[in-house]
Amino acid sequence: MNVEEKVSDFYQQVLRRNAGEPEFHQAVSEVLDSLKVVLEKDPHYADQGLIQRLCEPERQLIFRVPWVDDQGVVQVNRGFRVQFNSVLGPYKGGLRFHPSVNLGIIKFLGFEQIFKNSLTGLPIGGGKGGSDFDPKGKSELEIMRFCQSFMTELHRHIGEYRDVPAGDIGVGGREIGYMFGQYRRLANQHESGVLTGKGLTWGGSLVRTExxxxxxxxxxxxxxxxxxxxxxxxxxxxxxxxxxxxxxxxxxxxxxxxxxxxxxxxxxxxxxxxxxxxxxxxxxxxxxxxxxxxxxxxxxxxxxxxxxxxxxxxxxxxxxxxxxxxxxxxxxxxxxxxxxxxxxxxxxxxxxxxxxxxxxxxxxxxxxxxxNAGGVATSALEMQQNATRDSWSFEYTDERLQKIMENIFTTCASTAATYDHEGDYVIGANIAGFKKVANAMLAQGIV
Structure with missing residues (x-):
């Protein structure tokens, strides 16, 4: 079987196992297309079910989120957390609150997050989560009740060495605050590293917003x-x-x-x-x-x-x-x-x-x-500050961010050139992100 046939076979497996998830299919297709040149040069990356394992989340969580609106009516939304790959470190990725959210959207975001986090050079794996809840038009109390209910279930699956969520569409500092407060209450400890995007007075990082x-x-x-x-x-x-x-x-x-x-x-x-x-x-x-x-x-x-x-x-x-x-x-x-x-x-x-x-x-x-890896990169910098009980200046954190983004550009450009696709930053990003994760998966055995 030649490389084209192998990649087509991998993709058909993804389609069969993940029906009705077009965004996830699109994300996988883009990466697999870039990997053709890798498999030509380094065919061992097709061994040990590596690509099949990479396309299958380690864990997919779906849960009910009941909450009471201002009229006293019980509303029910659906919550998600896809813990996709932890080979480089704890799962890291945002929470999205938007009516379009479904499992396929979260899987696409989580899959992208694996490679994005790999490119930062920081020890973080890939994950993503969220809900089909729409914060628009809701009162402050309704948003608080929803966030508390969402975290009541999610809290048992996250932790600073396990899975560290952040914000995304529909989840800003307000929502992170409500969720962190509920986590702290349920866990009975101030585990500041469990969420990023926090307020500056209780564990947040300068530059995270920007x-x-x-x-x-x-x-x-x-x-x-x-x-x-x-x-x-x-x-x-x-x-x-x-x-x-x-x-x-x-x-x-x-x-x-x-x-x-x-x-x-x-x-x-x-x-x-x-x-x-x-x-x-x-x-x-x-x-x-x-x-x-x-x-x-x-x-x-x-x-x-x-x-x-x-x-x-x-x-x-x-x-x-x-x-x-x-x-x-x-x-x-x-x-x-x-x-x-x-x-x-x-x-x-x-x-x-x-x-x-x-x-x-x-x-x-x-x-x-x-x-757009700057957001998760600075979230990882926030995790570093939380772990050392430290707080960095805006200027120092911004310098770290700028250096990380420059390194990502250099990595993408040099990788693309190595595989004879100079100037193709899609191929450069996909291959560089993939190889770091793939090498770690091979080194850690079939898990």
Missing amino acids: ATGYGVVYFASKMLEAHGESFDGAKVIVSGSGNVAIYAIEKAQQLGATVVGFSDSSGYVSTPNGVDVELLKDVKEVRRARVAEYVAAAEGAEFHEGGNIWELAADVALPCATQNELNGEDAKVLAANGVRYVAEGANMPSTPEAVEVFREKGVNFAPGKAA
């Missing part, structure tokens, strides 16, 4: 530098307006770029003169409002209801909203409008068709598992 957004810009900056360019004077599109997008906008503009647009699910805002970051933070983080409210107070900004942000002309695009938000047609429009660099701030926001267009058009593309 980390994913800053990290994607640090990675993209190295990508531009490799081609003799920089953010200084560049025009940038950032999709989304949540935590990742806000801090990607902030860092890009600190480096001299003009961010010409951002968005949310209601439409997008064009900002030809750049973004007033403090106003955006007030709208999204304090008022928790839609982006249309930004326009009311921002000079020169225009709201486009239901529009497509990818129609804006720019040099760099940073998709920071959600999975599969950028399709093949969008990619063609971006390339036609002058975009030469795309770095993913969200998890798998570009469809396979979009990635193929970027390759065909010569657009430099950085996948999320490399470009």
